[in-house]
Amino acid sequence: xxxxxxxxxxxxxxxxxxxxxxxxxxxxxxxxxxxxxxxxxxxxxxxxxxxxxxxxxxxxxxxxxxxxxxxxxxxxxxxxxxxxxxxxxxxxxxxxxxxxxxxxxxxxxxxxxxxxxxxxxxxxxxxxxxxxxxxxxxxxxxxxxxxxxxxxxxxxxxxxxxxxxxxxxxxxxxx
Amino acid sequence: xxxxxxxxxxxxxxxxxxxxxxxxxxxxxxxxxxxxxxxxxxxxxxxxxxxxxxxxxxxxxxxxxxxxxxxxxxxxxxxxxxxxxxxxxxxxxxxxxxxxxxxxxxxxxxxxxxxxxxxxxxxxxxxxxxxxxxxxxxxxxxxxxxxxxxxxxxxxxxxxxxxxxxxxxxxxxxxxxxxxxxxxxxxxxxxxxxxxxxxxxxxxxxxxxxxxxxxxxxxxxxxxxxxxxxxxxxxxxxxxxxxxxxxxxxxxxxxxxxxxxxxxxxxxxxxxxxxxxxxxxxxxxxxxxxxxxxxxxxxxxxxxxxxxxxxxxxxxxxxxxxxxxxxxxxxxxxxxxxxxxxxxxxxxxxxxxxxxxxxxxxxxxxxxxxxxxxxxxxxxxxxxxxxxxxxxxxxxxxxxxxxxxxxxxxxxxxxxxxxxxxxxxxxxxxxxxxxxxxxxxxxxxxxxxxxxxxxxxxxxxx
Numbered sequence: 001x002x003x004x005x006x007x008x009x010x011x012x013x014x015x016x017x018x019x020x021x022x023x024x025x026x027x028x029x030x031x032x033x034x035x036x037x038x039x040x041x042x043x044x045x046x047x048x049x050x051x052x053x054x055x056x057x058x059x060x061x062x063x064x065x066x067x068x069x070x071x072x073x074x075x076x077x078x079x080x081x082x083x084x085x086x087x088x089x090x091x092x093x094x095x096x097x098x099x100x101x102x103x104x105x106x107x108x109x110x111x112x113x114x115x116x117x118x119x120x121x122x123x124x125x126x127x128x129x130x131x132x133x134x135x136x137x138x139x140x141x142x143x144x145x146x147x148x149x150x151x152x153x154x155x156x157x158x159x160x161x162x163x164x165x166x167x168x169x170x171x172x173x174x175x
Numbered sequence: 176x177x178x179x180x181x182x183x184x185x186x187x188x189x190x191x192x193x194x195x196x197x198x199x200x201x202x203x204x205x206x207x208x209x210x211x212x213x214x215x216x217x218x219x220x221x222x223x224x225x226x227x228x229x230x231x232x233x234x235x236x237x238x239x240x241x242x243x244x245x246x247x248x249x250x251x252x253x254x255x256x257x258x259x260x261x262x263x264x265x266x267x268x269x270x271x272x273x274x275x276x277x278x279x280x281x282x283x284x285x286x287x288x289x290x291x292x293x294x295x296x297x298x299x300x301x302x303x304x305x306x307x308x309x310x311x312x313x314x315x316x317x318x319x320x321x322x323x324x325x326x327x328x329x330x331x332x333x334x335x336x337x338x339x340x341x342x343x344x345x346x347x348x349x350x351x352x353x354x355x356x357x358x359x360x361x362x363x364x365x366x367x368x369x370x371x372x373x374x375x376x377x378x379x380x381x382x383x384x385x386x387x388x389x390x391x392x393x394x395x396x397x398x399x400x401x402x403x404x405x406x407x408x409x410x411x412x413x414x415x416x417x418x419x420x421x422x423x424x425x426x427x428x429x430x431x432x433x434x435x436x437x438x439x440x441x442x443x444x445x446x447x448x449x450x451x452x453x454x455x456x457x458x459x460x461x462x463x464x465x466x467x468x469x470x471x472x473x474x475x476x477x478x479x480x481x482x483x484x485x486x487x488x489x490x491x492x493x494x495x496x497x498x499x500x501x502x503x504x505x506x507x508x509x510x511x512x513x514x515x516x517x518x519x520x521x522x523x524x525x526x527x528x529x530x531x532x533x534x535x536x537x538x539x540x541x542x543x544x545x546x547x548x549x550x551x552x553x554x555x556x557x558x559x560x561x562x563x564x565x566x567x568x569x570x571x572x573x574x575x576x577x578x579x580x581x582x583x584x585x586x587x588x589x590x591x592x593x594x595x596x597x598x599x600x601x602x603x604x605x606x607x608x609x610x611x612x613x614x615x616x617x618x619x620x621x622x623x624x625x626x627x628x629x630x631x632x633x634x635x636x637x
Binding site for chain 2: 085130136
């Protein structure tokens, strides 16, 4: 089944948001939106659920804490116990600072690794940017329309109504 | 905090009624132009200082740390002072980027990028001192717990010096990662504006950033999480640094007030350093519309607030020394104030407690020159605070026959100068090659109605 992708470029956040809202109210499927800075409402319109990154942070932190506590205990109380100032070999409170730092390190690096993994960001990635001025001052909406479900010119009319500065379409396959 | 720094009035955050495109131009044009003569002049000074530092470091590694003014009584002095000073400087960057993000303080957007860069450079400067102090820096990897042929003899996990390794290591890594993630959208802007080799380089480092809504959602969540991790981290780092002293059984060091006292002192000195740098940068780089009197005034208020806490920490220390009834404790503090090193205590109190109080006056708080002078004095004072804590506590210990005095050698002064050289060289390179202001964040705090005047007028025409 073939479908068409309609793109529209906007100069202001308000126009961009209103266009996205009215796409939603007309049951058009907004598949992607690009902006120079995060626009909060757009995630909701696209139906993007709350990011699950906090779970990665939790897992990373737990791993770091557990690893550091275990390793400190093993090296000081099991592998080679050394009497330092008469303190007990398993002086767990003294292991807390290093364990905390390892918690933060693993949680932080894990979070960023997950962000890069999920968003497919990696060095040297040559992704085609939909429009070079998105990173400057333009907002872009991408709507997918199944064939013959709408009167011709409907989407174009909608764009015009919301002051789109440029609009174009591209044929695409439904994945 | 919200009330403390002008309540509403986001409109004044960025002056000059900028459009989105104007922000991009203002932030990125300096990177695309040739460097100005004033930049070259500053870079010349900074790199000369760095060269002097390099020569000093090479000399003292070759000859040994007997080139320092230390003796058997004073085993720690200049290098540890510099280490604590530089770590402290770094703390403001994390505070601005993480704590103020969690508190939703929008004024942070203009200064967070450069403050974070400052954190990274300051931690690099700090890390050099313990490294040199090892005497044999090529064996630095002995501080890590790796399986070795000595047994394996593991590191001593109960030592605050080892905690330092982990605290500073984590702090540097997380700050660098946080800074880099924050840079991504702006690196993409630089990529989209550039041509040729610059486009390739920025393209490589921007990781294929497109600004899609899905990425933004995750990106914002990641920034929030990193901020939430960095906030307790920054508190832990200087607390750990303070335990280098507080866990020692030495009058003047052995106090429980040290961790909070060090953390607040770090924020105090860090904000002073951020402010001195911002006052220069906004002038040299022409960023007056982005770093406005509102930002400066907010930072002044943080300085006067933290300065007052630092003052009360000094008072608490003195009171507790007297109130403890411990003759050694009382002697240490009496010697700190009235002894041969008393002059440094005087400088510390003058610069850290008395001078910042002038910022209560609106007239002083709105004069760039007086603010600049105050921030420099605060940094001098905070350097002396560490010097006072370390040297004045050590030089007259329990045994009067081993009492001694301390004077830095030229090698030590050269190393200190070199660390400033390194800091400013890195900062100047950063100003030259990376966007100094987080353009994408500034764009999100522009007043929405005036963000796009072209679109507004088009609407009226239609």
